[in-house]
Amino acid sequence: MLYALPLVFALIGLALYGVLGGADFGAGFWQLTAGSGRGADGLRQRAHDSMGPVWEANHVWLIFVLTVFWTAYPKAFGSIASTLSVALLLAAVGIILRGAAYALRTGTDEPRQQRAIDTVFGVSSVIAPFALGAALGGIASGRVPVGNARGGEISSWVNPTSILIGTLAVLTGVYLAAVFLCGDANRDGEPELAERFRVRALAAGALAGAVALGGFAVLHGDAHPLYRGLMTGGGLAALTVSVLAGTATLALIWTRHYEPARFTAAVAVAAIVAGWALAQSPRLLPGLSVRQAAAPRDTLVAVVVAIVAGGALLLPALGTLFRLVLGGRLGHVP
Amino acid sequence: MISLASALGPVQQHYLVQARQIQALSFAVHIPLVCFGIAFPAMVLFVEWMCRRTGDEVYGLIARRWTKVMAALFAVGVITGTVLSFEMGLLWPNFTATFGGVFGLGFAIEGFSFFMEAIFIGIYVYGWNRLSPRMHMLSGIPIVIAGLTGSLMVISVNAWMNHPGGFTLTSGQVTHVSPVSALFGNPYLWHELVHMYLAGYMVTGFLVAGAYAVGRLRGRWGRFERTALAVPLTIAALAAPVQVLVGDWAARDVAKYQPTKLAALEGVGHTVRGAAEHIGGWYSNGGVQYGLRIPKLLSLLAYHDPNARVQGLDAVPAADRPPVNVVRISFQTMVGIGTLLALLGVIYLFVRWRRRRLPESVWFYRALAAAGPLSLVALIAGWVTTEVGRQPWIVYGTMRTTQAVTGAGGIPIGYATLALVYAGVAAGVVWILRRLAAAPLAPAEPARPTVHGA
Ligand code: HDD
Ligand code: HEM
Ligand code: HEM
Numbered sequence: 001m002l003y004a005l006p007l008v009f010a011l012i013g014l015a016l017y018g019v020l021g022g023a024d025f026g027a028g029f030w031q032l033t034a035g036s037g038r039g040a041d042g043l044r045q046r047a048h049d050s051m052g053p054v055w056e057a058n059h060v061w062l063i064f065v066l067t068v069f070w071t072a073y074p075k076a077f078g079s080i081a082s083t084l085s086v087a088l089l090l091a092a093v094g095i096i097l098r099g100a101a102y103a104l105r106t107g108t109d110e111p112r113q114q115r116a117i118d119t120v121f122g123v124s125s126v127i128a129p130f131a132l133g134a135a136l137g138g139i140a141s142g143r144v145p146v147g148n149a150r151g152g153e154i155s156s157w158v159n160p161t162s163i164l165i166g167t168l169a170v171l172t173g174v175y176l177a178a179v180f181l182c183g184d185a186n187r188d189g190e191p192e193l194a195e196r197f198r199v200r201a202l203a204a205g206a207l208a209g210a211v212a213l214g215g216f217a218v219l220h221g222d223a224h225p226l227y228r229g230l231m232t233g234g235g236l237a238a239l240t241v242s243v244l245a246g247t248a249t250l251a252l253i254w255t256r257h258y259e260p261a262r263f264t265a266a267v268a269v270a271a272i273v274a275g276w277a278l279a280q281s282p283r284l285l286p287g288l289s290v291r292q293a294a295a296p297r298d299t300l301v302a303v304v305v306a307i308v309a310g311g312a313l314l315l316p317a318l319g320t321l322f323r324l325v326l327g328g329r330l331g332h333v334p
Numbered sequence: 335m336i337s338l339a340s341a342l343g344p345v346q347q348h349y350l351v352q353a354r355q356i357q358a359l360s361f362a363v364h365i366p367l368v369c370f371g372i373a374f375p376a377m378v379l380f381v382e383w384m385c386r387r388t389g390d391e392v393y394g395l396i397a398r399r400w401t402k403v404m405a406a407l408f409a410v411g412v413i414t415g416t417v418l419s420f421e422m423g424l425l426w427p428n429f430t431a432t433f434g435g436v437f438g439l440g441f442a443i444e445g446f447s448f449f450m451e452a453i454f455i456g457i458y459v460y461g462w463n464r465l466s467p468r469m470h471m472l473s474g475i476p477i478v479i480a481g482l483t484g485s486l487m488v489i490s491v492n493a494w495m496n497h498p499g500g501f502t503l504t505s506g507q508v509t510h511v512s513p514v515s516a517l518f519g520n521p522y523l524w525h526e527l528v529h530m531y532l533a534g535y536m537v538t539g540f541l542v543a544g545a546y547a548v549g550r551l552r553g554r555w556g557r558f559e560r561t562a563l564a565v566p567l568t569i570a571a572l573a574a575p576v577q578v579l580v581g582d583w584a585a586r587d588v589a590k591y592q593p594t595k596l597a598a599l600e601g602v603g604h605t606v607r608g609a610a611e612h613i614g615g616w617y618s619n620g621g622v623q624y625g626l627r628i629p630k631l632l633s634l635l636a637y638h639d640p641n642a643r644v645q646g647l648d649a650v651p652a653a654d655r656p657p658v659n660v661v662r663i664s665f666q667t668m669v670g671i672g673t674l675l676a677l678l679g680v681i682y683l684f685v686r687w688r689r690r691r692l693p694e695s696v697w698f699y700r701a702l703a704a705a706g707p708l709s710l711v712a713l714i715a716g717w718v719t720t721e722v723g724r725q726p727w728i729v730y731g732t733m734r735t736t737q738a739v740t741g742a743g744g745i746p747i748g749y750a751t752l753a754l755v756y757a758g759v760a761a762g763v764v765w766i767l768r769r770l771a772a773a774p775l776a777p778a779e780p781a782r783p784t785v786h787g788a
Contacts (some may be wrong), residue, residue, distance in 0.1 A: 012352065048633070052456075052460055053456035053457065053459070053460040054456055056408070056409065056412055056452035056455065056456060057449060057452040057453045057456055059416070059452070060445065060449045062416070062450050063415075063416065063419055063445050063448060064442075064445045064449070066419050066420075066422075066423075066445075067419070067438060067441040067445045068441040068442055068445075069442070070422060070423065070438050070441070071434055071438025071439055071441065071442050071513075072429050072434065072435075072438070073434075074341065074430055074431045074432070074433070074435050074438065075341050075342070075431045077341050077423055077427075077430055077431065077434060078341060078423065078427035078428060078430050078431025078432075078434075079342065079420075079431070080423070081420075081423020081424055081427050081430070081740075082342070082424075082427035082740045082741060082742050083742075085423075085424050085740065085744070085748070086422055086742075086744065088423070089420075089424060089748050089751065089752075090416050090423055091420075092420045093449060093751060093755055094754075094755075095413055095416055095417070096413045096414070096416075096417060096755050096759060097755065097758075098410075098413070099409050099410065099412055099413030100410060100758070100759045100762050100763075102409055102414065102763070103405075103406040103407075103762070103763075103766065104406075104766050105768070106402060106405060107406065107765070107766035107769040107770060108769065109347075131718040134681060146342075146743075147342050147343060147538035147742055148342035148345045148427055148428055148431075148741040149345070149427070149742040149743075152743075153742060153743060153744065161345070165574075169654050180769060184373075186784060206690040223506050227744065260535050280699075295434065295435030295511070296435055296509075296511040297344045297637035298440070298511055298512050298513065298514075298531060299435040299436070299439065299511055299513050300438050302437075302514055303442055303726070304437060306439060306442055306443050306446075310445075310446030310449075311446075311451065313446065313448050314446055314450070314453075317449070317450060317453045317454070317476070318449070318453060320453075320457070321453045321456055321457055324461070325456075329464060329465075330456075330457070330460035330461055330464055331460055331461070331462065331463055331464045332460065333401070333402055333405055333459055334398040334401050334402065334459075334461065334462035334463065334647025
């Protein structure tokens, strides 16, 4: 089982990135679509402020996933990155523009300039998760063969499954962001703003759910092994959890219970990652099982030890950060 | 010698040179930001501590203003670093696929270091005026530590590429992998770590002090500016002379573990005893033309023995030699700048010590204004020396860069895209630094520029 342990950690990291990083991307979307006027500026500011202290830490989950993956499954990593190079470049460009826009925003108080920066931020906040989701879709639908750029450079990420998962990645982020921002605005005594995010959360949640359901038709035709995996055994169980948690979130938002909604929304997204993993296991890439892809034993042991030791340091620190943030105890850049 | 069978098999890549240039470009963008990640938190924290200790609000003002700069540069450091992580797969998938199990651990541990840095930077930057003074200062300490551990981890990977160990090649396959000894049992690690860490303090110190030196040349010279110049300058001035000694250590390690690189650094065409040092000039036909020649100095510097034998480039086949002039000119640039900066540092420290004040000559401030950009040039030149000097190997003596590269097409498009995006980012960084510098000196507790209460 040692050979699969780093993958489990990487998937936990991916789920956390999907929830935390995804919500940061989603906040960018709400900035993009805020419109104009005083109310819109307030909405954009809220989205920006909520993200400020945490987005860098949330982003590191992506780095975590990458590094664990290339250390523990180097051959699979090389195959994936070379075949999906276009999608990953696109994601990288999105990530650069996003971070740069974020850094620049602190430099200006002028609404006009802020709006321009928020537009770059918002557009790149859609590109990056879409490209990352599309890349995952290429892996999930078996379009990444083992080898140095052996798969289709375009078809590996422009295909029905990729488009579905890319779209879902954007939508779930948008949905999560609305749920979280709703809670933040409510906590900070801004009921009017909370109400606006509530409407957005309900709309985005309904849309994401609808696309996910419709997506099964796509998977049925385009990625049948994955579809079968999701309809049986562990895959089905995880899927059920996700649907239940997603529905519960909508109900909680509807009834204005924002704090518990944060957690059910997160569970809904994490369960999808788990479901994908269970549906696809033990295959990592076509003709390459997780066990075959794994690095030598000493490396696996070292990685696991490093993750456990690092986690022992990390989790309390991360807990402190989120306690401060969720408690509304952090302010602004001085 | 057994040649390596790469994990993903051989490919034809017409754009290897461009792939290398993308890597170089991405590093050249990331490394200066890294310097601020290494050294700036310590400087900000020191100033904040001075404020708490003396109650002098000038220090508090400096700490707040620098915090904004730190936050902006950190964000850009994060994204440029992320691009580098992507490039491990986008540009060199066969390198990662073949050796990820050997060197990857360093990056995996580094991930945790980044986590700590990002978490506490979030708390520190957004905790001003919110946390208790004591808690706020404490939240800054992990950032400083993470700057050190982060450098240690990434440098351990680079040192491994330069002096690989911790695995065996069995009929071309990588076996008997021991990542811990590969990364941390490597004698090549330590000079690189110390040299880079000091470089971080020099670059940050000279750039920040240089900005205030420019201000002084334009007539902005209050107590705020004097203090904000003295702190980073003192730190950089202390680091600069030490850096020369560490550079000598680095050169001796290179002589020991990478004799071909040393030969390229110094333009030694043929193996000789009592090798001469050449300053300036151009390498061709197996020797340095038009350089200033100092007999026996190279043997003395590299081996601390004027008659030591120095291996020449002719010891290895032509296909195994790096491009000599690129490496040699970069090296000489770094050493030249390093010597000048050490001199500047010593002058400053001398004036501080004997006269107990800042230097007054306008020439000192002109030199200081130049020192910031020059230290950056030295930094990049140093990395060019190390990385291009290792060519044609990506893993010294084991894997060629041609074996590591991706088989994907579209490298020129990726190159153009990244170059464009980086140009935009660079323009943005310049813009925000100028905005932050131009902002009027705010009162100690600035009103928060928000649209809502709370
Ligand atoms: C502010 C920057 C700076 C300054 C002033 C110097 N260096 Fe440097 N040097 C670097 C910044 C740097 C670096 C951080 O860019 C490198 C690249 C790899 C490394 O470990 O440090 C480097 C590499 C490097 C190497 C190659 C090491 C290797 O390949 O492993 C040598 C031999 C030297 N340096 C020697 C010197 C000497 C003799 C200097 C003094 C006069 C000097 N450096 C000043
Ligand atoms: C671990 C993965 C790494 C890979 C795959 C890699 C590979 C390369 C390659 C192929 C080049 C181009 C060389 C040439 O132009 O001839 C390069 C350049 C460079 N590398 Fe590395 N390297 C790695 C690690 C590092 C590290 C850890 C550092 C710094 C700590 C570093 C610093 C640089 C710099 C600054 C250049 C630019 C040289 C220039 O400006 O021309 N590299 N790298
Ligand atoms: C192959 C080479 C490299 C890779 C893959 C890489 C990767 C990264 C990544 C992913 C980040 C973002 C961390 C975050 O999200 O917070 C980052 C930032 C950072 N990197 Fe690099 N890096 C490389 C070279 C270097 C070098 C040469 C150094 C210095 C010795 C370095 C030191 C740092 C530091 C201190 C940060 C913290 C962010 C900052 O303060 O700007 N990295 N790097």
